[in-house]
Amino acid sequence: MSYVLVVNIRIKPENVDAFMREVLANAKAARTEPGCRQFEVLVDPQDKSKLMLFEVYDDEAAFQAHAAGAAFKQYLEKAVPLLASRERHFYKRALA
Numbered sequence: 001m002s003y004v005l006v007v008n009i010r011i012k013p014e015n016v017d018a019f020m021r022e023v024l025a026n027a028k029a030a031r032t033e034p035g036c037r038q039f040e041v042l043v044d045p046q047d048k049s050k051l052m053l054f055e056v057y058d059d060e061a062a063f064q065a066h067a068a069g070a071a072f073k074q075y076l077e078k079a080v081p082l083l084a085s086r087e088r089h090f091y092k093r094a095l096a
Contacts, residue, residue, distance in 0.1 A: 002037070002093040003060045007053040007086060015082035016048055022079035023051070029071030030055070035062025049084075 011019045023041055030039040035058040044050035057063040066072055080086065 001059060001095070003057045003063050004091040004093070005053070005055040005057075005063065006089045006091065007055075008089075009051040009053065009086050010084040011049045011051065012082060012084050013049050019079050019082040022075055022082075023053070026071050026075040026079070027053075029069070030066055033062075033066055033069065035059070036066060 027039045027041050030036045036055070037058065038054065038056040040054040042052045042054060044052075055063075055066075057066065
């Protein structure tokens with residue numbers, strides 16, 4: 001069963017470049033982790049300070065392993081303080 005995380009992000013305008021470096025490094029590292037099926041960083045074409053992260057993991061345990069990793073911890077330390085807002089929503093795939 002897939003475990004999906006959608007994160008809606010608003011970056012403080014003066015921090016866009018610094019945030020993008022950090023979030024892209026986190027995404028690149030996550031894509032190499034066992035259990036991470038997809039990690040996309042999506043930017044609003046009209047406003048580069050608005051992003052959405054779309055992450056797909058095999059299960060909640062795979063996400064928890066990602067969250068315990070060095071890349072995610074660095075992201076929390078360096079990137080999250082650059083934000084104006086961050087909303088996380090978790091989903092599980094509905095079985096047909």
